[in-house]
Amino acid sequence: MAREARRQRGLGGPRRRREQRRPPRLSRRLRSLGWLVAVVVAVAAVAGLIVLGTLTRGGGVDDNTSLVVPTPRGPETPSQGSILGSANAPLTIVEYSDFQCPFCGELAQEIMPQLEKDYLATGKAKLVFKYVRFLGDESQWAAEAADCAGEQGKFWDYHDMLFANQRGENKGAFSKDNLKRFAAALNLDTTAFNACLDEGRYTGKVAENNNEARTRGINSTPTVFVGQTSIVGLKSYEAFKTAIEEELARAR
Amino acid sequence: MRRAKAQVLARPGGLSTGGRLRWGGLSVLAVAGMGVAAYLTYTHWADKPVACGNLGDCNLVQTSEYSAIAGVPVALLGFLLCAALLGVVVWRxxxxxxxMAAEWAPVAVFSMTLMGVAYAAYLTYVELFVLEAICIYCVALASIITASWLISLAELFA
Structure with a gap:
């Protein structure tokens, strides 16, 4: 009756007719199914995110049990900050390295110990280590952390610790938490170390090194300058030895 | 009486006053959430410190390994969620x-905000008990998402 009356008065109009042409409301079963899907999708998505997050963090060093603690350095090779070897050594070797770069890790662990024994400990050469940030945040934090350890005279022990605990790039191995764990494992004064790392005391120095590397045309790590000779990438011990001997001969 | 009801139904989108309030509220929350999440995503990518004064320790949270999943900043996920929420509001x-919108938009909003609330709860747990640092922007975003979820519940029972 009412509809009839509205039609007669012209109240229905096109909008009202559209309203009436709407498909009938969805069946109860379809609606329930929709709700079920909505809740299941939401729960599954969150569970998936948490699991994925945990798995991708898994690359990191989670606790001290999986920490590789390198042999502590003895007094054989003198060091001052990031310089290894005697300050009066006739030849200077400058190494540009990223703590996250795997080849830098190999250089540090496979080649450098022998070079150190033959040339740095004997006072023939000194090594100036320049960290750069080429690979991301964790390279930055690791570099800052090395200098924070350097404040306590442990730059080189921390350097060894970092390279011994490389676990992929930017996967949490050098998260600030882990960097603090490394410091604790090296028996550093953790209060001082943590304060240094948290306040970013050496943030500027990383940027300085990066700029310096750029102006010297370095675009990959490791890059080592033996005197005037540059060695790009990971090379054999012999390659370094030849370069060092040549430079030493030139200096004589 | 019947005529008044017919006019309400004939309104575009068929929204009652309460409905307009709820969907309007959701749009405001979605935009606010996008703002907060965009700021956190920016600071994450640009490596900038988060300006949070002395409230909590935003930077510890933002630089922690929980701040990204497989390289994707968690804040970006929050931004996408809020943007999607705004999209559904516009649709509704x-x-x-x-x-279709009248039928399914409330379901979509409920599902999305449930997801947001659950994940925000997990992140807040991580902040409190794993990192032991609270990030005021993250708390703000979690509150926005929780409020949206409550509105979506109200919409369901309206």
């Missing part, structure tokens, strides 16, 4: 000739 309040 816009022309709805087939009635």
């Amino acid at each position: 309040v816009g022309p709805d000739r087939s009635g």
